[in-house]
Amino acid sequence: MRPPGGAAVPMAVVGVDTVSVRYEATLPAVASGDQLVLALARASDVGAPDTRITIPPAPEVTAPAAGTEFRPDQPFPVACTPFADDAVELRFALGWCDGLTVEEADAVAALVALPGPLEDGLAGTAEATFFPGGSTLSCTADLLAGRVRETVDLDAAFGGLRAGSRIVREAPPRALTFAP
Secondary structure, three states: OEOOOOOOOOOEEEOOOOOOOEEEOOOOOOOOOOEEEEEEOOOOOOOEEEEEEEOOOOOOEEEOOOOOEEOOOOOEEEEEOOOOOOEEEEEEEEEEEOOOOHHHHHHHHHHHOOOOOOEEOOOOEEEEOOOOOOOOOOEEEEEEEEEEEOOEEOOHHHOOOOOOOOEEEEOOOEEEEEOO
16 A cells, blocks of 8 residues: 555555455545555456546544443434535444453454444444343444545556445544443
């Protein structure tokens, strides 16, 4: 990944043994409208060095307030400043949960990191549930609200493939508490 006017930043595969496999990189500050170049080198196929991604604005989360407590299995409202294009996705970054083994905590972290359904950005509201299904977990987690743009200019080497191509710009995380 190459930010505007900057050096290349390597990407790492995260979640290899989970359902939330993705590539991540930590970039220097980027602004709305900046264009990143994603260069993919493949050992068994032709490279794809010229995918272009334009950074969307981040959503502005207006509710819930940081530190708010919710039941882990109950939906709660999330509000963002509405925008006319793109969509919003909600997910969580697990902080900790009482009484879980490392393996159990890893499994919960992978599950809550999965993005929820895409919500209409124009609506300005959505519902999130930390851990559905009658959970008795007591946990902390950051709410991650991302603006989703599906307009990605893929390198011609991908042959027009579009499935799963999108860019997500997240708002600053919102620390929440979940208790039964």
